[in-house]
Amino acid sequence: MEELKVVQVNYWKEIRKEINKTMESLHGLVLLTHNSIEFSDLIDFLNNLRRNQQTTILYISLINSYSHIKQTLQTHPLASKKLYVVDCVSGFLLELQDTVDCVYRRPPPNLEEMKNLIMKNIQWSNPNIIIVDSISQFINFTVPTEEELHNLYAFLRSIKEDALGITRDTIILVYDDRMGSMKKLPTMFTDTIMKLEIIKEKPEWKD
Amino acid sequence: MIETGVEIKYWRSMHNEIDEVLKNLEGIILVLHNSMEFTQSIDFFNKIKSNHFTNILYISLTRSYNYMRHALEQKPLNQKRILFIDCVSGFAFPAEENIDTCLYHKPPRDLQTMKDIIHFGIEKTNPDIVIIDSLSQLINFSKPTEQELDEFYSFLHDMRQQMLNLVNNTFVLLFDTKMGILYHLPTQGFDTILKLEINVPITNSQQTNQLFREKTPLSSVIA
Numbered sequence: 001m002e003e004l005k006v007v008q009v010n011y012w013k014e015i016r017k018e019i020n021k022t023m024e025s026l027h028g029l030v031l032l033t034h035n036s037i038e039f040s041d042l043i044d045f046l047n048n049l050r051r052n053q054q055t056t057i058l059y060i061s062l063i064n065s066y067s068h069i070k071q072t073l074q075t076h077p078l079a080s081k082k083l084y085v086v087d088c089v090s091g092f093l094l095e096l097q098d099t100v101d102c103v104y105r106r107p108p109p110n111l112e113e114m115k116n117l118i119m120k121n122i123q124w125s126n127p128n129i130i131i132v133d134s135i136s137q138f139i140n141f142t143v144p145t146e147e148e149l150h151n152l153y154a155f156l157r158s159i160k161e162d163a164l165g166i167t168r169d170t171i172i173l174v175y176d177d178r179m180g181s182m183k184k185l186p187t188m189f190t191d192t193i194m195k196l197e198i199i200k201e202k203p204e205w206k207d
Numbered sequence: 208m209i210e211t212g213v214e215i216k217y218w219r220s221m222h223n224e225i226d227e228v229l230k231n232l233e234g235i236i237l238v239l240h241n242s243m244e245f246t247q248s249i250d251f252f253n254k255i256k257s258n259h260f261t262n263i264l265y266i267s268l269t270r271s272y273n274y275m276r277h278a279l280e281q282k283p284l285n286q287k288r289i290l291f292i293d294c295v296s297g298f299a300f301p302a303e304e305n306i307d308t309c310l311y312h313k314p315p316r317d318l319q320t321m322k323d324i325i326h327f328g329i330e331k332t333n334p335d336i337v338i339i340d341s342l343s344q345l346i347n348f349s350k351p352t353e354q355e356l357d358e359f360y361s362f363l364h365d366m367r368q369q370m371l372n373l374v375n376n377t378f379v380l381l382f383d384t385k386m387g388i389l390y391h392l393p394t395q396g397f398d399t400i401l402k403l404e405i406n407v408p409i410t411n412s413q414q415t416n417q418l419f420r421e422k423t424p425l426s427s428v429i430a
Contacts, residue, residue, distance in 0.1 A: 008406045010406065011220070012219065012402040013400070014400035194218065199390060
C-alpha cells in the first residue's frame with residue numbers, strides 16, 4: 001500500500017446557493033482563482049458584487065489592454081460601477097496618452113513594484129475596490145519557491161496594511177490556475193479565496 | 208469548434224472553516240475528489256461529526272473490504288463504528304461469508320439496485336452516516352444521457368424522501384473527477400457540494416515519465 005505524502009488538501013465548497021450573500025459581503029483581501037476566464041466573465045463576476053451600490057473600481061491590468069476592456073464593456077456593461085484602468089499591457093508597447101479613466105504604465109517587474117503601482121494609482125481614482133489582474137505573472141502556486149511565497153506574503157501583508165481602508169475595503173487578486181492545481185493556497189493574510197470554474201461545453205460534430 | 212453552453216461554478220475555499228463545516232455536516236452531500244486514496248479519505252471521514260460517536264455504513268464499489276480493513280489498521284477512524292458493504296469482492300465471497308463488520312454484495316448494475324443495497328444496509332445498521340464510494344461507477348457526469356440524468360435525479364429524490372431522516376441524516380456520495388470535465392453536474396439534488404484537491408508532490412521520476420512516457424504494447428494491456 002504505497003502512498004505519496006500529501007502536501008496539502010484544498011477543501012472547496014460550491015456556493016451557488018449562497019452566492020448573493022457571499023458577493024454582497026465580500027470584503028478584505030480576496031484571491032480569485034479561475035481557469036482562464038475572459039474579461040467578459042470577470043465583468044459578470046463584478047456585476048454580482050454589491051449589486052445595488054455605486055462603487056468605484058480600480059482595475060490594474062497586466063493582461064488586458066484598455067482598448068480590449070472598452071470594447072468588451074460595450075457588449076457587457078458594468079452596472080452601477082465606475083471603472084478606472086491602469087493598463088500595463090499597451091503601456092509597454094506604445095506611447096499612449098493617459099485619459100480620464102485610464103493611465104498607461106509599464107508592467108511592474110515584481111510584487112514590490114506592484115504595490116507601488118497600487119499606492120500611486122489609488123490617489124487619482126479613489127476606488128472602493130482594487131483589482132489586480134493577474135498575480136499569475138509573479139507566482140505559480142503549483143510549484144512556488146520559498147522565496148516566491150515569502151515575497152507574496154510580504155506583499156499581501158503590506159497591501160492589507162497600507163492600501164485597505166474604511167471606504168477602500170476590497171482588494172481582489174486574480175490568479176489564473178491553468179498552470180496546474182494550486183498546491184499552496186495562500187491562506188495567510190487572505191480573507192477569502194474563491195474559484196471560478198468556467199465549463200464550456202463543446203458540441204459534438206455530426207455528419 | 209463552436210461553444211454551445213457555458214456554466215460558471217463558484218467555489219469558496221473552506222480552509223479555515225472545514226472542521227466546523229464537517230462537524231455539522233447533514234443532508235445529501237456530493238464530494239468530488241481527484242482520485243483520493245482510501246487512506247487519504249480517512250482524514251476527511253474523521254472530521255465528519257467529529258464531536259460525537261457515529262455509525263457509518265460504507266458501501267464500497269471500488270475497494271475490497273480486505274484492503275480497507277488493512278488501511279484502517281494503520282490509520283484508524285476515531286469515534287466511529289463502520290459497517291462495510293463490499294460490492295467489489297461480492298462475486299468472490301457469497302452472502303454466507305458475511306462477518307460482523309462486512310457484508311458482501313454483488314456490484315449494483317444500476318441506481319435502483321444501489322438504492323436497494325442502501326435500504327438493506329440502513330435496516331441492518333441504522334447508521335448516522337452513509338458513504339457511497341463511488342458514484343463514478345454508476346454515472347459519468349461528463350456525458351450523461353437525458354435518461355441517465357432523469358434516473359439520477361429520481362435516485363436523489365427517493366433517497367431524500369425515503370431514507371434521509373433525523374437519525375440517518377448524512378449521505379456522502381463520493382465522485383472521482385478523473386472521468387473528465389463535469390459538464391452536467393446535477394447541483395440541484397444536493398444540499399452541499401464539496402471538492403477535495405489532494406496535492407501530492409510530483410517526484411522527479413514522475414516528471415520524467417510524463418516527458419518520456421513509454422509506449423505500452425496493446426497486447427500487455429489486454430492481457
